[in-house]
Amino acid sequence: MMKNIxxxxxxxxxxxxxxxxxxxxxxxxxxxxxxxxxxKWQIADASGNSTDGARNEAFITFDGKGGVSGCTxxxxxxxxxxxxxxxxxxxxxxxxxxxxxxxxxHETEQAVFQALAETKRYxxxxxxxxxxxxxxxxxxxxxx
Numbered sequence: 001m002m003k004n005i006x007x008x009x010x011x012x013x014x015x016x017x018x019x020x021x022x023x024x025x026x027x028x029x030x031x032x033x034x035x036x037x038x039x040k041w042q043i044a045d046a047s048g049n050s051t052d053g054a055r056n057e058a059f060i061t062f063d064g065k066g067g068v069s070g071c072t073x074x075x076x077x078x079x080x081x082x083x084x085x086x087x088x089x090x091x092x093x094x095x096x097x098x099x100x101x102x103x104x105x106h107e108t109e110q111a112v113f114q115a116l117a118e119t120k121r122y123x124x125x126x127x128x129x130x131x132x133x134x135x136x137x138x139x140x141x142x143x144x
Contacts, residue, residue: 037083037122038064041129041142043073047111047118054105058112060142068095072109075100089122089131115139 043051043058051058054073061069062081068091069078079095082088095116118133119140131140 045141049111072112074105
C-alpha cells in the first residue's frame, strides 16, 4: 500500500513540475498508428461539457501499456486503463489528480472524471475518438 502511495505521490510531483502544458507527441502518434488509442488526445467534450476556454489544455494520453495521464483543464491526473482491440475500455480505480482549486472550471473537471468512471467502450473515426458508457451513450469526445 505504501509503495502505491509513494508511486502516486511521485507521479503527481512530476506532473506538478511540468504543468498541464502539451508536448509535441508527433513521433509517439506515428509510432502508435493512425487508429490507435495509444497517443495524446485533446478532450473536446466530457459528459456534455465543452472544454473550450478551460484554464489549461484539457487532454488525455494513453501510453499503450495500461497507463493514462492528462489534464482536466484545471488539474493533472494519472492512473491506469485496460483496453481491447475490439473497443472495450475501462479505467482503473486508481485515478489520482493534483488538487489545485479549479474555480470556474470545477464543473468541467468533474465531468471529465465522471466520464472516465462511466467509460466501457471506445471508438475511433479518423481524427476523433469517442468514449462510450455501458448504455451506448457518448461520455467523452476526443480530437487528435
